[in-house]
Amino acid sequence: MPDMLEVTAYALQVLLILMAIAIVTHKNNGTIIILIAVFSLVTASLYVINKAPDVAIAEVAIGSAIIPLIYVISISRQREFIVLDKAMDDFIISDNSFTGVGYIFLKRFTDFYHLELNISNDVRLCSLGAGRDQLLCEETNVDLIITKDEDTGKYILKGKESSILMNKLKQMAKDYEMIEVVTFKDRDFGD
Protein backbone atom coordinates (compact mmCIF):
# COMPACT_ATOMS: atom_id res chain seq x y z
CA MET A 1 0.00 0.00 0.00
CA PRO A 2 1.44 3.39 -0.94
CA ASP A 3 2.14 6.00 1.66
CA MET A 4 -1.02 8.10 2.04
CA LEU A 5 0.90 11.26 2.89
CA GLU A 6 2.86 10.99 -0.33
CA VAL A 7 -0.29 10.47 -2.38
CA THR A 8 -1.84 13.54 -0.73
CA ALA A 9 1.30 15.53 -1.47
CA TYR A 10 1.21 14.62 -5.16
CA ALA A 11 -2.51 15.39 -5.40
CA LEU A 12 -1.97 18.81 -3.79
CA GLN A 13 0.95 19.52 -6.13
CA VAL A 14 -1.18 18.80 -9.18
CA LEU A 15 -4.01 20.91 -7.72
CA LEU A 16 -1.50 23.72 -7.16
CA ILE A 17 -0.38 23.65 -10.79
CA LEU A 18 -3.98 23.65 -12.01
CA MET A 19 -4.82 26.61 -9.76
CA ALA A 20 -1.75 28.49 -10.95
CA ILE A 21 -2.85 28.00 -14.57
CA ALA A 22 -6.38 29.11 -13.62
CA ILE A 23 -5.05 32.29 -11.97
CA VAL A 24 -2.85 33.12 -14.94
CA THR A 25 -5.51 32.55 -17.59
CA HIS A 26 -8.69 33.72 -15.84
CA LYS A 27 -10.21 36.97 -17.03
CA ASN A 28 -12.27 38.07 -14.03
CA ASN A 29 -10.15 39.75 -11.36
CA GLY A 30 -12.71 39.11 -8.60
CA THR A 31 -12.53 35.35 -9.04
CA ILE A 32 -8.74 35.50 -9.09
CA ILE A 33 -8.65 36.96 -5.57
CA ILE A 34 -10.59 33.99 -4.20
CA LEU A 35 -8.30 31.66 -6.16
CA ILE A 36 -5.22 33.38 -4.71
CA ALA A 37 -6.54 32.91 -1.16
CA VAL A 38 -7.20 29.20 -1.80
CA PHE A 39 -3.83 28.91 -3.56
CA SER A 40 -2.01 30.15 -0.47
CA LEU A 41 -3.96 27.71 1.73
CA VAL A 42 -2.93 24.80 -0.52
CA THR A 43 0.70 25.94 -0.44
CA ALA A 44 0.49 26.18 3.36
CA SER A 45 -0.65 22.56 3.60
CA LEU A 46 2.19 21.57 1.28
CA TYR A 47 4.63 23.36 3.58
CA VAL A 48 3.36 21.26 6.48
CA ILE A 49 3.82 18.08 4.43
CA ASN A 50 7.36 19.30 3.68
CA LYS A 51 8.04 19.39 7.45
CA ALA A 52 8.04 23.18 7.73
CA PRO A 53 5.30 24.21 10.21
CA ASP A 54 6.98 27.57 10.87
CA VAL A 55 6.68 28.62 7.25
CA ALA A 56 3.10 27.32 7.08
CA ILE A 57 2.01 29.53 9.99
CA ALA A 58 3.48 32.60 8.32
CA GLU A 59 1.87 31.74 4.98
CA VAL A 60 -1.59 31.16 6.47
CA ALA A 61 -1.52 34.39 8.45
CA ILE A 62 -0.31 36.56 5.58
CA GLY A 63 -1.57 34.76 2.48
CA SER A 64 -5.16 34.24 3.52
CA ALA A 65 -5.96 37.60 5.10
CA ILE A 66 -3.65 40.48 4.27
CA ILE A 67 -2.75 39.69 0.64
CA PRO A 68 -6.40 39.21 -0.52
CA LEU A 69 -7.37 42.42 1.28
CA ILE A 70 -4.81 44.54 -0.52
CA TYR A 71 -5.73 42.91 -3.84
CA VAL A 72 -9.44 43.63 -3.25
CA ILE A 73 -8.72 47.27 -2.47
CA SER A 74 -6.39 47.87 -5.38
CA ILE A 75 -8.72 46.16 -7.87
CA SER A 76 -11.74 48.10 -6.68
CA ARG A 77 -9.69 51.31 -6.84
CA GLN A 78 -8.69 50.75 -10.46
CA ARG A 79 -12.34 50.84 -11.51
CA GLU A 80 -13.07 54.28 -10.10
CA PHE A 81 -13.44 57.60 -11.80
CA ILE A 82 -13.36 60.31 -9.17
CA VAL A 83 -14.96 63.63 -10.01
CA LEU A 84 -14.76 66.77 -7.90
CA ASP A 85 -17.73 69.04 -8.45
CA LYS A 86 -16.72 72.65 -7.85
CA ALA A 87 -19.55 74.25 -9.82
CA MET A 88 -22.26 73.12 -7.37
CA ASP A 89 -25.31 73.97 -9.43
CA ASP A 90 -27.78 72.01 -11.53
CA PHE A 91 -25.06 70.59 -13.78
CA ILE A 92 -24.92 67.43 -11.72
CA ILE A 93 -27.86 67.60 -9.35
CA SER A 94 -31.16 69.00 -10.53
CA ASP A 95 -34.41 68.56 -8.60
CA ASN A 96 -32.50 66.89 -5.75
CA SER A 97 -31.58 63.87 -7.84
CA PHE A 98 -28.80 62.90 -10.19
CA THR A 99 -30.51 63.96 -13.38
CA GLY A 100 -28.38 66.93 -14.50
CA VAL A 101 -26.95 67.09 -17.99
CA GLY A 102 -23.42 66.63 -16.75
CA TYR A 103 -24.27 63.63 -14.64
CA ILE A 104 -25.94 61.86 -17.54
CA PHE A 105 -22.96 62.69 -19.75
CA LEU A 106 -20.42 61.39 -17.22
CA LYS A 107 -22.52 58.34 -16.44
CA ARG A 108 -22.64 57.44 -20.11
CA PHE A 109 -18.88 57.89 -20.32
CA THR A 110 -18.07 55.73 -17.29
CA ASP A 111 -20.55 53.00 -18.23
CA PHE A 112 -18.98 52.81 -21.65
CA TYR A 113 -15.53 52.12 -20.17
CA HIS A 114 -16.84 49.91 -17.31
CA LEU A 115 -15.81 52.36 -14.63
CA GLU A 116 -17.53 53.39 -11.44
CA LEU A 117 -18.47 57.05 -11.16
CA ASN A 118 -17.74 58.73 -7.86
CA ILE A 119 -18.74 62.35 -7.42
CA SER A 120 -17.66 64.32 -4.40
CA ASN A 121 -18.13 67.92 -3.40
CA ASP A 122 -15.88 68.00 -0.39
CA VAL A 123 -15.98 71.49 1.09
CA ARG A 124 -12.32 71.63 1.94
CA LEU A 125 -11.11 70.60 -1.51
CA CYS A 126 -13.61 72.87 -3.29
CA SER A 127 -12.56 75.94 -1.33
CA LEU A 128 -9.06 75.83 -2.85
CA GLY A 129 -8.43 78.46 -5.50
CA ALA A 130 -8.57 77.80 -9.22
CA GLY A 131 -4.80 78.20 -9.49
CA ARG A 132 -4.26 75.09 -7.46
CA ASP A 133 -6.40 72.84 -9.62
CA GLN A 134 -3.39 71.26 -11.28
CA LEU A 135 -1.74 70.58 -7.95
CA LEU A 136 -5.00 69.10 -6.69
CA CYS A 137 -5.17 66.76 -9.66
CA GLU A 138 -1.63 65.57 -9.19
CA GLU A 139 -1.49 65.22 -5.45
CA THR A 140 -4.84 63.55 -4.82
CA ASN A 141 -6.61 60.81 -6.67
CA VAL A 142 -9.16 63.19 -8.22
CA ASP A 143 -9.46 62.41 -11.93
CA LEU A 144 -11.69 65.28 -13.04
CA ILE A 145 -12.57 68.74 -11.73
CA ILE A 146 -15.75 70.51 -12.83
CA THR A 147 -15.75 74.32 -12.81
CA LYS A 148 -18.04 76.92 -14.37
CA ASP A 149 -16.94 79.84 -16.50
CA GLU A 150 -19.05 82.76 -15.26
CA ASP A 151 -18.72 84.84 -18.46
CA THR A 152 -19.72 82.30 -21.09
CA GLY A 153 -21.72 79.94 -18.91
CA LYS A 154 -19.70 76.98 -20.14
CA TYR A 155 -18.73 74.13 -17.88
CA ILE A 156 -15.04 73.35 -17.93
CA LEU A 157 -13.85 69.83 -17.15
CA LYS A 158 -10.23 69.71 -16.08
CA GLY A 159 -8.05 66.63 -15.95
CA LYS A 160 -4.55 65.30 -16.45
CA GLU A 161 -3.17 65.21 -19.97
CA SER A 162 -1.36 61.95 -19.28
CA SER A 163 -4.59 60.10 -18.57
CA ILE A 164 -5.93 58.12 -21.51
CA LEU A 165 -9.46 58.66 -20.23
CA MET A 166 -9.25 62.42 -20.80
CA ASN A 167 -8.62 61.87 -24.53
CA LYS A 168 -11.70 59.72 -24.79
CA LEU A 169 -13.69 62.28 -22.80
CA LYS A 170 -12.63 64.98 -25.25
CA GLN A 171 -13.90 62.90 -28.16
CA MET A 172 -17.21 62.40 -26.46
CA ALA A 173 -17.66 66.04 -25.43
CA LYS A 174 -17.55 67.29 -29.02
CA ASP A 175 -21.31 66.83 -29.37
CA TYR A 176 -22.11 68.97 -26.33
CA GLU A 177 -22.24 72.74 -26.69
CA MET A 178 -21.87 73.65 -23.05
CA ILE A 179 -18.98 71.35 -22.11
CA GLU A 180 -15.33 72.13 -22.66
CA VAL A 181 -12.53 69.75 -21.75
CA VAL A 182 -9.20 71.19 -20.62
CA THR A 183 -6.11 69.13 -19.81
CA PHE A 184 -3.10 70.04 -17.73
CA LYS A 185 0.37 69.65 -19.12
CA ASP A 186 2.51 66.97 -17.53
CA ARG A 187 4.99 67.76 -14.89
CA ASP A 188 7.56 65.17 -13.91
CA PHE A 189 5.76 62.26 -12.33
CA GLY A 190 7.04 60.86 -9.09
CA ASP A 191 9.62 63.52 -8.61
Added chain:
Amino acid sequence: MIRNGFLLLLLLVLFSVFYFSLQDLLEFQKTSASYFLEYGLDETGSSNLVTSILLDYRLFDSLFEAGILLIAVSGIIWISKHEIEEKNAEFMIDKFKTPDLFVTFSRLVYPLMLAFGFYIIINGHVSPGGGFQGGAIVATAILILYYIDAEKETNIKLIVTIEKYLYLTILVIASLSFFTRGTFFTNIFDPGTFDTGTQSIYLIVLNVLVGFKVALGLWTIFTAFLKEGR
Protein backbone atom coordinates in the same frame (compact mmCIF):
# COMPACT_ATOMS: atom_id res chain seq x y z
CA MET B 1 0.54 32.87 -31.76
CA ILE B 2 4.15 32.44 -32.94
CA ARG B 3 5.27 34.51 -29.99
CA ASN B 4 3.31 32.26 -27.66
CA GLY B 5 4.85 29.13 -29.14
CA PHE B 6 8.31 30.61 -28.82
CA LEU B 7 7.62 31.37 -25.17
CA LEU B 8 6.46 27.83 -24.49
CA LEU B 9 9.61 26.52 -26.16
CA LEU B 10 11.73 28.74 -23.94
CA LEU B 11 9.94 27.47 -20.83
CA LEU B 12 10.49 23.90 -22.01
CA VAL B 13 14.22 24.59 -22.36
CA LEU B 14 14.27 26.04 -18.83
CA PHE B 15 12.48 22.95 -17.55
CA SER B 16 14.96 20.59 -19.15
CA VAL B 17 17.88 22.60 -17.76
CA PHE B 18 16.36 22.29 -14.34
CA TYR B 19 15.80 18.56 -14.87
CA PHE B 20 19.47 17.94 -15.65
CA SER B 21 20.73 20.09 -12.79
CA LEU B 22 18.44 18.45 -10.25
CA GLN B 23 21.04 15.90 -9.16
CA ASP B 24 23.39 18.67 -8.08
CA LEU B 25 20.61 20.42 -6.23
CA LEU B 26 19.77 17.28 -4.28
CA GLU B 27 23.29 17.34 -2.76
CA PHE B 28 22.18 20.54 -1.07
CA GLN B 29 20.06 18.66 1.47
CA LYS B 30 22.98 16.78 3.02
CA THR B 31 24.77 19.86 4.29
CA SER B 32 23.66 21.39 7.52
CA ALA B 33 20.74 19.52 9.11
CA SER B 34 22.83 17.11 11.17
CA TYR B 35 25.05 19.90 12.54
CA PHE B 36 22.05 21.92 13.67
CA LEU B 37 20.46 18.85 15.26
CA GLU B 38 23.61 18.03 17.21
CA TYR B 39 24.73 21.46 18.43
CA GLY B 40 21.76 23.78 17.85
CA LEU B 41 20.15 23.45 21.26
CA ASP B 42 23.41 23.73 23.22
CA GLU B 43 24.78 26.68 21.31
CA THR B 44 21.65 28.82 21.14
CA GLY B 45 19.24 27.55 23.79
CA SER B 46 16.38 27.12 21.35
CA SER B 47 14.78 23.73 20.67
CA ASN B 48 13.10 25.16 17.57
CA LEU B 49 16.03 25.14 15.17
CA VAL B 50 14.38 27.59 12.76
CA THR B 51 14.25 30.16 15.55
CA SER B 52 17.83 29.36 16.48
CA ILE B 53 18.90 30.21 12.93
CA LEU B 54 16.72 33.32 12.71
CA LEU B 55 17.79 34.76 16.06
CA ASP B 56 21.32 33.45 16.49
CA TYR B 57 23.26 31.90 13.63
CA ARG B 58 21.85 34.23 10.99
CA LEU B 59 20.64 37.12 13.11
CA PHE B 60 22.37 39.52 10.72
CA ASP B 61 20.05 38.35 7.92
CA SER B 62 16.95 38.76 10.08
CA LEU B 63 18.00 42.26 11.08
CA PHE B 64 18.30 43.29 7.45
CA GLU B 65 14.99 41.61 6.71
CA ALA B 66 13.34 43.73 9.41
CA GLY B 67 15.10 46.74 7.90
CA ILE B 68 13.73 45.96 4.44
CA LEU B 69 10.25 45.69 5.96
CA LEU B 70 10.71 49.16 7.44
CA ILE B 71 11.90 50.54 4.09
CA ALA B 72 8.97 48.98 2.21
CA VAL B 73 6.52 50.45 4.72
CA SER B 74 8.10 53.89 4.36
CA GLY B 75 7.89 53.51 0.58
CA ILE B 76 4.19 52.67 0.71
CA ILE B 77 3.49 55.64 2.96
CA TRP B 78 5.55 57.92 0.72
CA ILE B 79 3.70 56.83 -2.40
CA SER B 80 0.28 57.10 -0.82
CA LYS B 81 0.85 60.43 0.93
CA HIS B 82 -1.12 63.42 -0.25
CA GLU B 83 0.14 66.93 0.18
CA ILE B 84 -3.35 68.35 0.34
CA GLU B 85 -5.17 67.20 3.46
CA GLU B 86 -8.15 65.05 2.70
CA LYS B 87 -10.81 65.34 5.29
CA ASN B 88 -13.29 62.65 4.40
CA ALA B 89 -10.87 59.82 3.80
CA GLU B 90 -13.49 57.13 4.08
CA PHE B 91 -12.64 53.57 4.79
CA MET B 92 -13.30 51.05 2.11
CA ILE B 93 -15.06 48.57 4.37
CA ASP B 94 -17.94 50.73 5.53
CA LYS B 95 -19.24 50.84 1.96
CA PHE B 96 -20.40 47.27 2.28
CA LYS B 97 -22.59 47.23 5.36
CA THR B 98 -20.91 44.67 7.62
CA PRO B 99 -23.53 42.10 8.72
CA ASP B 100 -24.37 42.04 12.42
CA LEU B 101 -23.59 38.35 12.69
CA PHE B 102 -20.13 38.96 11.29
CA VAL B 103 -19.51 41.81 13.73
CA THR B 104 -20.58 39.67 16.70
CA PHE B 105 -18.35 36.80 15.69
CA SER B 106 -15.47 39.19 15.05
CA ARG B 107 -15.85 40.46 18.61
CA LEU B 108 -15.64 36.88 19.87
CA VAL B 109 -12.72 35.89 17.67
CA TYR B 110 -10.64 39.05 18.09
CA PRO B 111 -9.29 38.41 21.64
CA LEU B 112 -8.69 34.76 20.81
CA MET B 113 -6.66 35.66 17.74
CA LEU B 114 -4.67 38.22 19.67
CA ALA B 115 -3.95 35.67 22.42
CA PHE B 116 -2.96 33.07 19.81
CA GLY B 117 -0.60 35.56 18.19
CA PHE B 118 1.09 36.33 21.50
CA TYR B 119 1.30 32.61 22.27
CA ILE B 120 3.04 31.99 18.93
CA ILE B 121 5.46 34.86 19.59
CA ILE B 122 6.37 33.93 23.16
CA ASN B 123 6.70 30.19 22.52
CA GLY B 124 8.77 30.75 19.41
CA HIS B 125 11.84 29.01 20.84
CA VAL B 126 10.17 25.72 21.82
CA SER B 127 7.35 25.24 19.31
CA PRO B 128 6.75 26.24 15.69
CA GLY B 129 6.38 29.99 15.52
CA GLY B 130 8.35 33.07 16.41
CA GLY B 131 8.39 36.78 15.89
CA PHE B 132 7.65 36.94 12.19
CA GLN B 133 4.72 34.50 12.17
CA GLY B 134 3.23 35.74 15.44
CA GLY B 135 3.52 39.32 14.25
CA ALA B 136 1.56 38.44 11.12
CA ILE B 137 -1.20 36.82 13.20
CA VAL B 138 -1.39 39.84 15.53
CA ALA B 139 -1.66 42.10 12.48
CA THR B 140 -4.53 39.97 11.13
CA ALA B 141 -6.26 40.26 14.51
CA ILE B 142 -5.92 44.04 14.34
CA LEU B 143 -7.42 43.92 10.84
CA ILE B 144 -10.57 42.41 12.37
CA LEU B 145 -10.91 45.57 14.49
CA TYR B 146 -11.68 47.49 11.31
CA TYR B 147 -14.61 45.19 10.62
CA ILE B 148 -16.00 45.73 14.12
CA ASP B 149 -15.59 49.50 14.05
CA ALA B 150 -15.37 50.89 10.53
CA GLU B 151 -14.90 54.47 11.75
CA LYS B 152 -11.71 53.60 13.57
CA GLU B 153 -9.03 56.22 13.17
CA THR B 154 -5.37 55.24 13.15
CA ASN B 155 -2.42 57.54 13.59
CA ILE B 156 -0.01 56.14 11.00
CA LYS B 157 2.73 58.58 11.96
CA LEU B 158 2.77 57.37 15.57
CA ILE B 159 2.86 53.70 14.49
CA VAL B 160 5.80 54.26 12.16
CA THR B 161 7.67 56.19 14.84
CA ILE B 162 7.18 53.34 17.31
CA GLU B 163 8.31 50.91 14.62
CA LYS B 164 11.52 52.85 14.02
CA TYR B 165 12.38 52.90 17.72
CA LEU B 166 11.57 49.18 18.00
CA TYR B 167 13.99 48.51 15.16
CA LEU B 168 16.70 50.51 16.92
CA THR B 169 16.01 48.57 20.14
CA ILE B 170 16.35 45.28 18.25
CA LEU B 171 19.68 46.44 16.84
CA VAL B 172 20.95 47.48 20.27
CA ILE B 173 19.88 44.23 21.97
CA ALA B 174 21.38 42.19 19.15
CA SER B 175 24.72 43.99 19.51
CA LEU B 176 24.82 43.64 23.32
CA SER B 177 26.59 40.31 22.91
CA PHE B 178 29.71 42.23 21.92
CA PHE B 179 30.13 43.29 25.54
CA THR B 180 29.38 39.89 27.10
CA ARG B 181 30.90 37.47 24.57
CA GLY B 182 33.05 39.54 22.27
CA THR B 183 31.09 38.86 19.05
CA PHE B 184 28.21 40.74 17.50
CA PHE B 185 24.72 39.39 16.82
CA THR B 186 24.51 36.26 18.93
CA ASN B 187 23.04 35.20 22.27
CA ILE B 188 24.16 37.49 25.08
CA PHE B 189 24.45 34.56 27.50
CA ASP B 190 27.49 32.37 26.89
CA PRO B 191 26.42 28.73 26.42
CA GLY B 192 29.43 27.57 28.44
CA THR B 193 28.35 29.21 31.68
CA PHE B 194 24.55 29.58 31.42
CA ASP B 195 21.98 26.81 30.91
CA THR B 196 19.37 26.80 28.14
CA GLY B 197 16.70 28.22 30.46
CA THR B 198 18.65 31.43 30.95
CA GLN B 199 19.54 31.62 27.30
CA SER B 200 15.87 31.48 26.31
CA ILE B 201 15.27 34.83 28.07
CA TYR B 202 17.22 36.54 25.30
CA LEU B 203 15.29 34.62 22.63
CA ILE B 204 11.92 35.56 24.14
CA VAL B 205 12.85 39.25 24.37
CA LEU B 206 14.07 39.37 20.78
CA ASN B 207 11.05 37.39 19.52
CA VAL B 208 8.63 39.77 21.23
CA LEU B 209 10.39 42.82 19.80
CA VAL B 210 10.52 41.37 16.27
CA GLY B 211 6.88 40.28 16.57
CA PHE B 212 5.71 43.76 17.52
CA LYS B 213 7.78 45.27 14.76
CA VAL B 214 6.31 43.01 12.09
CA ALA B 215 2.78 43.51 13.43
CA LEU B 216 3.15 47.30 13.35
CA GLY B 217 4.64 47.16 9.85
CA LEU B 218 1.78 45.10 8.42
CA TRP B 219 -0.75 47.25 10.32
CA THR B 220 0.67 50.34 8.63
CA ILE B 221 0.48 48.68 5.22
CA PHE B 222 -3.17 47.78 5.36
CA THR B 223 -4.15 51.07 6.99
CA ALA B 224 -2.49 52.86 4.08
CA PHE B 225 -4.50 50.70 1.69
CA LEU B 226 -7.78 51.18 3.53
CA LYS B 227 -7.23 54.94 3.57
CA GLU B 228 -6.49 55.09 -0.15
CA GLY B 229 -9.84 56.74 -0.80
CA ARG B 230 -11.16 60.16 -1.68
Added chain:
Amino acid sequence: MDPLLTFIVILVGMYGLSTSKNIIKSVFSVTIMESGVILLFLNLGNTEGGSIPIVSRASEVIADPLPQALMITTIVIGSTVTALALMLCIKVFHHYGTVEWREILARGGGK
Protein backbone atom coordinates in the same frame (compact mmCIF):
# COMPACT_ATOMS: atom_id res chain seq x y z
CA MET C 1 7.06 15.11 -3.42
CA ASP C 2 8.84 16.06 -6.56
CA PRO C 3 10.94 19.18 -7.16
CA LEU C 4 10.01 18.95 -10.86
CA LEU C 5 6.33 19.49 -10.09
CA THR C 6 7.22 22.51 -7.98
CA PHE C 7 9.33 23.90 -10.79
CA ILE C 8 6.28 23.75 -13.07
CA VAL C 9 4.53 26.21 -10.73
CA ILE C 10 7.43 28.65 -11.23
CA LEU C 11 7.22 28.15 -15.00
CA VAL C 12 3.47 28.85 -14.96
CA GLY C 13 4.22 32.07 -13.08
CA MET C 14 6.84 32.98 -15.70
CA TYR C 15 4.37 32.29 -18.50
CA GLY C 16 1.80 34.52 -16.81
CA LEU C 17 4.36 37.27 -16.30
CA SER C 18 5.34 37.33 -19.96
CA THR C 19 1.81 37.14 -21.38
CA SER C 20 0.04 39.43 -18.90
CA LYS C 21 -1.56 42.47 -20.48
CA ASN C 22 -2.27 44.33 -17.29
CA ILE C 23 -0.28 45.34 -14.24
CA ILE C 24 -2.42 43.52 -11.68
CA LYS C 25 -2.04 40.28 -13.65
CA SER C 26 1.74 40.69 -13.51
CA VAL C 27 1.62 41.11 -9.74
CA PHE C 28 -0.50 37.95 -9.48
CA SER C 29 2.09 36.06 -11.51
CA VAL C 30 4.90 37.29 -9.28
CA THR C 31 2.98 36.00 -6.26
CA ILE C 32 2.66 32.57 -7.91
CA MET C 33 6.37 32.47 -8.76
CA GLU C 34 7.22 33.37 -5.19
CA SER C 35 5.13 30.50 -3.83
CA GLY C 36 6.82 28.15 -6.28
CA VAL C 37 10.29 29.24 -5.18
CA ILE C 38 9.43 28.80 -1.51
CA LEU C 39 8.03 25.34 -2.19
CA LEU C 40 11.16 24.38 -4.16
CA PHE C 41 13.46 25.43 -1.33
CA LEU C 42 11.45 23.53 1.29
CA ASN C 43 11.26 20.53 -1.01
CA LEU C 44 15.02 20.38 -1.44
CA GLY C 45 15.62 20.89 2.28
CA ASN C 46 13.30 18.07 3.22
CA THR C 47 14.94 14.70 3.88
CA GLU C 48 13.12 11.40 3.59
CA GLY C 49 11.83 10.06 6.87
CA GLY C 50 12.84 13.25 8.64
CA SER C 51 10.81 15.06 11.25
CA ILE C 52 10.12 18.77 11.78
CA PRO C 53 13.21 20.76 12.84
CA ILE C 54 12.59 20.79 16.58
CA VAL C 55 15.05 19.09 18.89
CA SER C 56 13.57 16.19 20.81
CA ARG C 57 14.68 12.74 21.92
CA ALA C 58 12.70 10.98 19.20
CA SER C 59 14.11 12.82 16.20
CA GLU C 60 17.22 11.34 14.59
CA VAL C 61 16.83 12.88 11.16
CA ILE C 62 15.31 16.31 10.61
CA ALA C 63 14.41 18.49 7.67
CA ASP C 64 17.04 21.17 7.04
CA PRO C 65 16.06 24.25 9.10
CA LEU C 66 18.26 26.65 7.11
CA PRO C 67 16.06 27.01 3.98
CA GLN C 68 13.00 27.22 6.22
CA ALA C 69 14.46 30.17 8.11
CA LEU C 70 15.26 31.87 4.80
CA MET C 71 11.76 31.25 3.46
CA ILE C 72 10.02 32.79 6.49
CA THR C 73 11.75 36.06 5.72
CA THR C 74 10.84 35.63 2.05
CA ILE C 75 7.14 35.39 2.85
CA VAL C 76 7.10 38.53 5.01
CA ILE C 77 9.20 40.51 2.51
CA GLY C 78 7.17 39.19 -0.41
CA SER C 79 3.91 40.41 1.06
CA THR C 80 5.28 43.91 1.61
CA VAL C 81 6.75 44.03 -1.89
CA THR C 82 3.37 42.96 -3.32
CA ALA C 83 1.73 45.73 -1.32
CA LEU C 84 4.25 48.25 -2.68
CA ALA C 85 3.62 47.11 -6.25
CA LEU C 86 -0.14 47.36 -5.86
CA MET C 87 0.10 50.81 -4.31
CA LEU C 88 2.16 51.93 -7.31
CA CYS C 89 -0.48 50.35 -9.54
CA ILE C 90 -3.22 52.51 -7.99
CA LYS C 91 -1.08 55.60 -8.58
CA VAL C 92 -0.41 54.59 -12.18
CA PHE C 93 -4.14 54.18 -12.79
CA HIS C 94 -4.88 57.66 -11.54
CA HIS C 95 -2.09 59.13 -13.63
CA TYR C 96 -2.58 57.30 -16.93
CA GLY C 97 -6.23 56.32 -16.60
CA THR C 98 -5.47 52.71 -17.41
CA VAL C 99 -3.49 49.72 -16.14
CA GLU C 100 -2.91 48.06 -19.50
CA TRP C 101 0.80 47.74 -20.27
CA ARG C 102 0.36 48.49 -23.96
CA GLU C 103 -1.46 51.78 -23.45
CA ILE C 104 0.89 52.96 -20.72
CA LEU C 105 3.93 52.27 -22.91
CA ALA C 106 2.24 54.00 -25.85
CA ARG C 107 1.83 57.12 -23.74
CA GLY C 108 5.51 57.24 -22.85
CA GLY C 109 5.32 55.41 -19.55
CA GLY C 110 8.39 53.29 -20.22
CA LYS C 111 10.87 56.11 -20.56
